[in-house]
Amino acid sequence: MTNFAATASTALALALLSSGASLAQQQAAPVPGGTARLQLVASFEHQVTGVTVAADGRIFVNFPRWSEDAPVSVAEVTENGQVKPYPNEEWNAWRNAKKDQISANDHFVCVQSVVADGLGSLWVVDAAAPATAQVVPGGPKLVRIDLRANKVAQTIPFAEAVAPQGSYLNDVRFSPDGRRAYLTDAGAKGALIVVDLQSGDARRVLDGHPSTQPEKGVVVRTDGQELRRPDGRGVEFAADSIALSPDGSHLYWKALTGRTLYRIATEALDDPRLSARELESRIERVGESEPTDGLWIDKRGRLYLSAIEDNAVKVRDSGRDTTLVQDDRLRWPDTFSEGPDGTIYVTSSRIQDMSWFKPENGPRLTTQLWRIEGTGTRRP
Numbered sequence: 001m002t003n004f005a006a007t008a009s010t011a012l013a014l015a016l017l018s019s020g021a022s023l024a025q026q027q028a029a030p031v032p033g034g035t036a037r038l039q040l041v042a043s044f045e046h047q048v049t050g051v052t053v054a055a056d057g058r059i060f061v062n063f064p065r066w067s068e069d070a071p072v073s074v075a076e077v078t079e080n081g082q083v084k085p086y087p088n089e090e091w092n093a094w095r096n097a098k099k100d101q102i103s104a105n106d107h108f109v110c111v112q113s114v115v116a117d118g119l120g121s122l123w124v125v126d127a128a129a130p131a132t133a134q135v136v137p138g139g140p141k142l143v144r145i146d147l148r149a150n151k152v153a154q155t156i157p158f159a160e161a162v163a164p165q166g167s168y169l170n171d172v173r174f175s176p177d178g179r180r181a182y183l184t185d186a187g188a189k190g191a192l193i194v195v196d197l198q199s200g201d202a203r204r205v206l207d208g209h210p211s212t213q214p215e216k217g218v219v220v221r222t223d224g225q226e227l228r229r230p231d232g233r234g235v236e237f238a239a240d241s242i243a244l245s246p247d248g249s250h251l252y253w254k255a256l257t258g259r260t261l262y263r264i265a266t267e268a269l270d271d272p273r274l275s276a277r278e279l280e281s282r283i284e285r286v287g288e289s290e291p292t293d294g295l296w297i298d299k300r301g302r303l304y305l306s307a308i309e310d311n312a313v314k315v316r317d318s319g320r321d322t323t324l325v326q327d328d329r330l331r332w333p334d335t336f337s338e339g340p341d342g343t344i345y346v347t348s349s350r351i352q353d354m355s356w357f358k359p360e361n362g363p364r365l366t367t368q369l370w371r372i373e374g375t376g377t378r379r380p
Helices: 008-015 023-028 276-280
Strands: 037-044 051-053 059-062 074-077 083-085 111-116 121-126 141-146 151-157 169-174 180-185 191-196 202-205 239-244 250-255 260-265 284-288 292-297 303-307 312-317 320-326 333-338 344-348 367-373
Touching: 037 059, 051 111, 051 333, 051 344, 059 111, 111 169, 111 333, 121 169, 169 239, 239 303, 250 292, 303 320, 303 333
Parallel strands: 239 292, 292 333
Antiparallel strands: 037 367, 051 059, 059 074, 074 083, 111 121, 121 141, 141 151, 169 180, 180 191, 180 239, 191 202, 239 250, 250 260, 260 284, 292 303, 303 312, 312 320, 333 344, 344 367
């Protein structure tokens, strides 16, 4: 077991020494905004993005190689808040310094997302683009891990036509019948990826379409000011946020640097006979929101949005976004997952605190995994 995550209790105690609040007070304190409250599940010594909770309650997270060469890419979170390389240390052995010595096709290179499909598998999205820069040849892939055997059962490599240089595969959703996967590409030229999970065939669609691109005039603001690098560059991520309706009939997405939420019928996405123009004609504009990273539609059909500018999670209902929880500790809410009882989990990846924007912070960040209390009402 690799011990590079602090336990939840230790992390909270350290983080709150300056506030004078006790650990129990912090875990139970009402949040400054919204109707729900946060409970810390785990704190990590590296930048986390993805989280997923399997049907049996096991929790998995991932650590992309953005500003540091993280020692673990995919991990299972143990009951005491530690992380264990998953499915084993060998799949997590790739390093920037050893990229010419370790193969990229059967090791995790730069993992952006992990998603349990509810059918016994954990899927790993490997964008294979450390620092969101050059794509490592042979690295982009979708990996299926058998949760019962804890072994890799399938690897779907993505050719350059699907994951070209400049791409950054972001997140994935799976059809209820387990036949299709849908991914967003948040890279230099946004797109959606449609994957036949049985054959491994993948198609890049809506490549460069306005719905998958950053929107002009949208500037991400955090802590009351525009988020920019020292050289003045802002945040420009294309198709990032993604969600699938519970019945699998519609896929939703939006650019992180954008305000417009779109959707399309999956029957259209699944039909390779449709021309690009015909597919584009099937896109529906759902409405306006704000810059978001993660989206999630729970089993009751509620749409959750990570409000990165407000340190908040919001719920969309009847075209309006209502704040569910707002808390200064929830810096850059990133990825959602739903537990067996309906409880919503969310990571805070603290992107606004990265060395990209604040060089004085250095490459390593302490990040967190939260549980949103009050969202779970179903019995496992």
